[in-house]
Amino acid sequence: MADLELVAAGRGFLALRDQVLELARLSRHDTVLDVGAGAGLLTIAAAPHVRHVYALDASESMYQHLQGKLRRIGMRNAEALLGDATQLPLADGSVDAVVSNYCFHHLDDDEKAQALAETMRVLRPGGRFVFADMMFRVGVAQHRDRAVLLRFTRQMLARGPAGMLRLLRNVGRVLSGRGEHPASVEWWREALHRAEFVEVSVTALDHEGGVAHARKRSAHGAQVKRT
Numbered sequence: 225m226a227d228l229e230l231v232a233a234g235r236g237f238l239a240l241r242d243q244v245l246e247l248a249r250l251s252r253h254d255t256v257l258d259v260g261a262g263a264g265l266l267t268i269a270a271a272p273h274v275r276h277v278y279a280l281d282a283s284e285s286m287y288q289h290l291q292g293k294l295r296r297i298g299m300r301n302a303e304a305l306l307g308d309a310t311q312l313p314l315a316d317g318s319v320d321a322v323v324s325n326y327c328f329h330h331l332d333d334d335e336k337a338q339a340l341a342e343t344m345r346v347l348r349p350g351g352r353f354v355f356a357d358m359m360f361r362v363g364v365a366q367h368r369d370r371a372v373l374l375r376f377t378r379q380m381l382a383r384g385p386a387g388m389l390r391l392l393r394n395v396g397r398v399l400s401g402r403g404e405h406p407a408s409v410e411w412w413r414e415a416l417h418r419a420e421f422v423e424v425s426v427t428a429l430d431h432e433g434g435v436a437h438a439r440k441r442s443a444h445g446a447q448v449k450r451t
Contacts, residue, residue: 261281
């Protein structure tokens with residue numbers, strides 16, 4: 225848990241946190257769901273500005289850690305939940321915004337699609353969905369994918385034997401199907417439209433990540449924007 229807390233406190237993740245929350249346009253009347261809450265990076269920053277935050281994580285140990293952390297800091301309007309992004313333990317139309325930071329690359333494409341359907345289900349009409357995640361494909365067909373993989377390889381090789389070992393382990397995990405499953409910017413854009421989100425925007429960042437935001441159609445309809 226200490227390692228995860230250190231990663232969450234890093235400059236890069238703090239910048240992503242701020243970007244996600246800014247795009248979510250939270251208000252004091254909102255009920256928010258943080259999917260893959262981890263150490264509570266988004267939850268703890270959002271809670272002072274909203275009515276209630278559900279912090280969901282699929283890991284029993286992480287759920288217990290976050291539950292204790294929220295209790296220690298006295299955050300009474302934040303609630304840790306144990307559950308999976310593909311089966312959200314909330315009622316239909318129960319939240320105003322769903323946010324997430326580096327969670328969905330743990331899911332394969334079918335599971336991502338199910339997570340989008342679940343997100344759509346729990347959002348109220350007009351609700352916002354904002355997330356950051358790895359956004360590239362493990363391959364060399366696209367320029368950005370090649371650039372991301374080359375950058376990672378160089379970083380690992382620069383670390384000497386330990387970096388080489390990590391690189392070999394990652395290659396082994398990918399070849400065996402046990403690795404992470406990041407999707408490209410284009411995949412996410414099309415998947416969000418297939419899930420019937422509107423005002424869809426997916427943007428690549430200057431590293432392996434990207435940020436997406438979209439909205440559930442309001443009761444009166446909404447104009448679809450592709451960016």
